[in-house]
Amino acid sequence: MENAIRQNLVSRRYTKNKVMMALSFLAAILGIFFLSVILVSLVFRGVSALSLDVFTMSIPAQGSRGGLINAIYGTVLVTGCAILIAAPIGILAGTYLVEYANGTKLAEVAKFINDILLSAPSIIIGVFVYGAVVVPMRGNSAIAGILALALIALPVVNRTTQDMLLLVPNALREATAALGAPRWKSMTLVIYRSAWTGILTGILLAVARISGETAPLLFTAGYSKFMNAGLTGPIATLPVAINTLAADPGEDLKQLAWAGALIITVAILALNILARLLSGRRQ
Known part of the structure; x- marks a missing residue:
């Protein structure tokens, strides 16, 4: 039974x-x-x-020849500057939370806020930067777009840094302390060397995350059909250009939108593959 x-x-x-x-x-x-x-x-x-014009000419008016070089330049500029801001701040913040303030109430609150920012809709960050930067400056600007993307990338880098530092064995910290090495030298020569691949992977994932963002840039960086090398005026980016061109009734501009979508997809795919390779190398 x-x-x-x-x-x-x-x-x-x-x-x-x-x-x-x-x-x-x-x-x-x-x-x-x-x-x-x-x-x-x-x-x-x-x-x-795709054609040579896509990489050599700016966004055209309807019925004219043109390309996406100003949007490509704007995406590289805004994304690159945002990562230059977010990466060092995120790494240092993650280092402090794990290595110096781990277990304290401050660290717990900071980690909780970071997790909230990590899952917050990007449009909310865009609206915040719009009110904090765009309105006082009386117009869209590349600076506002950079700050918005930096706020999106910051929690990604911070969280990745925390996770990678927690994976470093405590035996390494104890060994460097036993040798009499100062804390800063232990961090730079031992701890960071053990975790740098994972931290770099997190930075690449942050780049992939923000390079395709559209909503925050609509509120902050704006849109322009002209090449703008400065940071104080509106600037075209690929996501916003795709959004604008796809809604245009002209078939030639819709084709440019498809070309832009392919370019940004290939770029994000390449970043993700590189991040996977680095992650596999660390393992």
């Missing part, structure tokens, strides 16, 4: 397992299918829209 009950329970568990495995497999197939459809459509339309 007991054997029969046990076999019945085992049979029911195997049945449930097979059903869940089938549902999981179906969900994976559906996800891969829709992703493949999007990528194939993007590549097909994007490649056909």
